Amino acid sequence: MATINLKAFPYAEDVACPKCKHQITLYDPEGSEYCVCTSCNSFIHFTKNDIALIQKQAAPISQQPVLKLGSVGMFKGFQFKVIGYVEKKEQSAPYAWREYILYNYEQGYANFAEYDGHWTFVAGKEFYPALGELKNRGWTFINYEENEYTLFSKYTAVTTALIGEFDWDILFERPKTTEFVAPPQILYIEHVPNQTAAQFYLGEYTEPVEIADAFKTDIKLFPERVGIGSNQPSVHAQRWFAIYKLLPFIVVFMAVIGFGASYISPQYEVLDSYHNTERDTAKANEFKPYLTPSFELQKQSALNFKIIAPVDNNWLEATVVLVNEKNNQSWEVTESIEYYHGYEDGENWSEGSQEADVLLSAIPAGKYHLNIYPAAGEPTISTPPGAAYNSTNPYVLNTDSITVKSAGPTVHINVTANPIIWKNFWVSVLLLCLYPLYTWWRMRTYEKKRWMNSDYSPYETDE
Incomplete structure (x- = not known):
């Protein structure tokens, strides 16, 4: 076990490799039970009598560690020393990652895990005491300190190469690992076969620049990030x-x-005008223009014009000119109203509307009236018995006893000042x-x- 509850790092000691006699530096000599010779890759076990025995041969590392063994850095308020470097992979998949074993003389061990350039600081209950209260219930989620962690992966971790010193037989151990993510955090559950209790570890995504600054390492040595890390925080989520x-x-x-x-400027009605349009017999589809009564605005206001015409299978177009009676300044708008309906293929159909809205903004205070210039389609008229259209005026209907002018639709114009425009x-x-x-x-x-x-x-x- 790690040597803890100290006020400073213990003095390093050198031991000779029993195979090649290469000097191996131990940074936690009391706490380390295993180490690797960097010369011959022997995996060495120290017995209770401090006798160094070669337990097995380790494979050489495939990558040079970014953080050198023995380097020291202040991270998350703790002073850490790098004492080991491990290369791992999933037992049944090609996914491989690297871990840096960190030693703190007060709390014990932690590590940096790096996969595809994504770094995570990982520590156990020595640094996060609340982890000791968690139980492995086999669920797809875990609640921990007000966060819900969701199941991300399950695998068996295998150590493929390593250097440094360790307090357990890391080459022999193959923990079954389950990961739960709640970015930027990640929870690991490790269960070693033949051991009763699972161990919980908490990881937090760490930017490489933080590690480089803490351990005084050149940021250019860090591998480039590939893809999205399992617990990489999302700026979009934030x-x-x-x-x-x-x-x-x-x-x-x-x-x-x-x-x-x-409430401050309530809407109010300034004009409500009905007019029965009368066709201009000299011009097709046009009606005689007309003027509305005058109205007055006490202050600058927006005006909403609601134009209603009961057209039926027909159309109407009205050009509305707002005229200031003092200086003849005018505002002109044109609106079309169309409404058609019928019965076809066993279904009723309709399209269009019999009303339209127009908004004019920032109309100055003053006295106004409207000039209306209507136009519409030909009237739809049910011909009485014995009636026929006058050949000289198609807008006049002759019957046996009367002559009827085909008047246009009634145009209803309502003007409201300070309208509440919910559409906006x-x-x-x-x-x-x-x-x-x-x-x-x-x-x-x-x-x-x-x-x-x-x-x-x-x-x-x-x-």
Whole structure:
């Protein structure tokens, strides 16, 4: 076991390899039971009588460690010394990673795990006492300190190469490992066959620059990151969780502003005009223009024009000119109204509407009236018995006893000042939601890529 409860690192000791006599430096000589000769790769076991025995031959490491043995760094408030480097892989898969054994003279051992350039600081209950309360229940999730960790992978870890010193037979041990993720954290459950209790370890994703700064190592020596790490934090998730909590307050704030504005400047009706349009017999599809009664605005206001015409299988177009009676300044808008319906293939159908809305903003105070220039399609007329169209005027119907002019539809125009424009409110809400939706989509895409490396992906059914 690691030598702990000290005030400083113990003095290093050199021992001779029993095979090649190469000097091996031990940084925790009291706590280390095994070590590897960097010259001949002998895996050496120290007996109770401090006799060094060659237990087996270790394979040479395939990569030079980024953190050199014996290097010291301050990380998470603890002073660590690198005393071992291990290369591991999954027993039944090609996935391989590297671990750096860290020794702290107060608490004991921790490690850095590196896979495809993604680094995780891993420690047990010596650093995180609450881990000692966890139980391995075989579930697909674990709740730990208000976070829910989701099952990510299961595998058996095999040590393929190593250097340094250790307090257990790491070459012999093949722990069955289960990973649960809650980025940037990850929980490991390791169970060694023939041992009763599983061991829990907590990992936290670590940026390489933090490690380089702590151990005074050149950042250029660190491997480049490949893909997305199992517990790599998502900047999109951080943005999403920050935004979605704030968005309801923004929407409520906008609604309060809208209601406040309507209370301070309430909407009111300035004109409600009905006019039976009369066809201009000199021009096809046109009606005689007309003027509405005058109305007055006490202050600058927005005006909402609602134009209603009971057209039936027909259309109407109205050009509305708002005229300031003092200076003849005018604002002109044109709106079309169409409404058609019928019965076809056993079903009723309809399209269009019998009303339209127009908004004019920032109309100055003053006295106004409207000039209306209507136009419409030919009337749909049920011909009475004995009636026929006048050949000289198609808009006049001759019967045996009377002559009927085909009048146009009634045009109803309602004008409201300071209208409450809820459409603008909902458009604003929609625009506000665009960025959160984009962030949610980026977060989801990121998470799907993360879980592509897992046999337990919650997104599998979405494919």
